[in-house]
Amino acid sequence: MERPYVIIVSEVTVDGKLTLYRGASSKELMSLMDEEAYRYLHEIRAKVDAIMVGCETVRTDNPSLTVRYVKGKNPVRVIPCSTANIPLDANVLNTKEAPTIVATTERAPRERLEKIKEKGAEVLVAGDELVDFDALLPALYERGIKTLMVEGGASINWELVRRRFVDEIRLIHLPVVVGGENVPTLVGGEGFKKLKDLLRLRLRSHFTRGSQLITEWEVINRR
Numbered sequence: 001m002e003r004p005y006v007i008i009v010s011e012v013t014v015d016g017k018l019t020l021y022r023g024a025s026s027k028e029l030m031s032l033m034d035e036e037a038y039r040y041l042h043e044i045r046a047k048v049d050a051i052m053v054g055c056e057t058v059r060t061d062n063p064s065l066t067v068r069y070v071k072g073k074n075p076v077r078v079i080p081c082s083t084a085n086i087p088l089d090a091n092v093l094n095t096k097e098a099p100t101i102v103a104t105t106e107r108a109p110r111e112r113l114e115k116i117k118e119k120g121a122e123v124l125v126a127g128d129e130l131v132d133f134d135a136l137l138p139a140l141y142e143r144g145i146k147t148l149m150v151e152g153g154a155s156i157n158w159e160l161v162r163r164r165f166v167d168e169i170r171l172i173h174l175p176v177v178v179g180g181e182n183v184p185t186l187v188g189g190e191g192f193k194k195l196k197d198l199l200r201l202r203l204r205s206h207f208t209r210g211s212q213l214i215t216e217w218e219v220i221n222r223r
């Protein structure tokens with residue numbers, strides 16, 4: 001299968017959390033991040049062809065997913081969303097800033113898709129129930145997207161990890177502990193449960209940006 005090179009990039013606390021509590025915007029936690037770490041994040045955004053976040057992240061964080069801390073072009077934004085339930089005033093639908101692809105399924109109501117198209121976004125139907133990444137990734141590759149950065153959340157990360165569609169993981173470690181059993185961590189979903197199934201990584205590099213440790217991991221058993 002021809003697919004984009006996939007890099008998961010995430011801010012995580014020392015205990016692996018993505019946010020303060022389930023349903024909370026990660027923007028609050030990210031306010032702890034130094035400007036140097038923001039620049040690291042935006043340097044990656046400026047280098048990739050596209051950036052993906054799940055539509056729960058769009059609904060809770062309302063990110064713009066643009067390049068602001070460094071100079072560079074904005075990547076194409078890709079939002080997997082099975083019923084296209086994205087607020088029409090969401091920042092990712094401001095297509096004057098950057099192009100947006102809403103990846104959806106046969107379940108999405110036609111009227112909603114029309115409204116999204118009127119905002120200037122492309123609609124790509126891939127799947128019946130949930131967005132089917134086996135269909136979505138080759139479709140993105142065909143559109144010229146050769147490198148894809150994934151900025152979460154936990155559910156989308158799991159979908160890609162369980163299919164071994166991840167080539168790299170880059171983490172910005174926030175020097176805090178949040179705690180809480182139900183707080184989303186880097187990867188959600190069912191989990192692998194068996195040692196033989198785990199995603200295996202090799203540490204490629206580690207360095208600091210401001211007071212944040214950055215670690216960059218290569219996936220050994222990718223597809």
Ligand SMILES: NC(=O)c1ccc[n+]([C@@H]2O[C@H](COP(=O)([O-])OP(=O)(O)OC[C@H]3O[C@@H](n4cnc5c(N)ncnc54)[C@H](OP(=O)(O)O)[C@@H]3O)[C@@H](O)[C@H]2O)c1
Binds near residue numbers: 025027053054055
């Ligand atoms: N620290 C960080 O770097 C960071 C980054 C991003 C997000 N976050 C945080 O993570 C949390 C959101 O994470 P999340 O795991 O709840 O949501 P998510 O991964 O952002 O989005 C999941 C949603 O995507 C849609 N979807 C479409 N196809 C799917 C598929 N095949 N598999 C799974 N989902 C599919 C579903 O919504 P529909 O049913 O509507 O289709 C699903 O609920 C927020 O609190 C956010 O602040 C943190």
